[in-house]
Amino acid sequence: MSIFSKLKRKKEGAQDEKINVQETDTASKEKEVRNEDNKPAQGGETDVNNRKSHLKRFWISEKATDLGMQNKHVFVVDTHANKTEIARAVKERFNVTAKQVNIQRYKGKRKRLGAMWGRRPRFKKAIVTLKEGDKLETT
Numbered sequence: 001m002s003i004f005s006k007l008k009r010k011k012e013g014a015q016d017e018k019i020n021v022q023e024t025d026t027a028s029k030e031k032e033v034r035n036e037d038n039k040p041a042q043g044g045e046t047d048v049n050n051r052k053s054h055l056k057r058f059w060i061s062e063k064a065t066d067l068g069m070q071n072k073h074v075f076v077v078d079t080h081a082n083k084t085e086i087a088r089a090v091k092e093r094f095n096v097t098a099k100q101v102n103i104q105r106y107k108g109k110r111k112r113l114g115a116m117w118g119r120r121p122r123f124k125k126a127i128v129t130l131k132e133g134d135k136l137e138t139t
Contacts, residue, residue, distance in 0.1 A: 054081035054089040059125055067127065073136050077126045079105075086126045096134040102127040 058064075059074035067074060077086055087098040104127070108120040130136060 054078045071130045079124045097131040099131045100129040
């Protein structure tokens with residue numbers, strides 16, 4: 001009987017650990033849903049600032065360099081970001097005003113390595129036209 005009681009105690013302890021893990025998961029989710037004032041977001045509110053930044057990196061190519069001469073800059077952005085979020089991110093990060101934002105979405109191409117098929121990741125590109133007089137220093 002002592003063997004069975006040890007197993008029973010182990011199972012009860014494992015169930016307690018599962019409960020603790022679930023409690024901590026809900027606590028971390030609750031932190032993500034909080035808004036700027038550190039108050040829980042109301043139903044229907046979406047926290048746009050939840051992502052660190054919608055701008056991932058600069059897109060460097062010959063065409064992007066030529067567009068830079070026309071005060072247009074090309075970025076790879078988050079696939080879920082829209083034009084207003086991208087304009088806000090450019091203003092916050094570089095302290096310049098975006099006059100116009102154009103977006104291009106790219107599907108990931110299917111590629112093959114031997115007998116295995118794979119897919120390159122999809123991405124979104126944004127061409128941001130800056131207001132006259134604003135300049136963006138790219139280093």
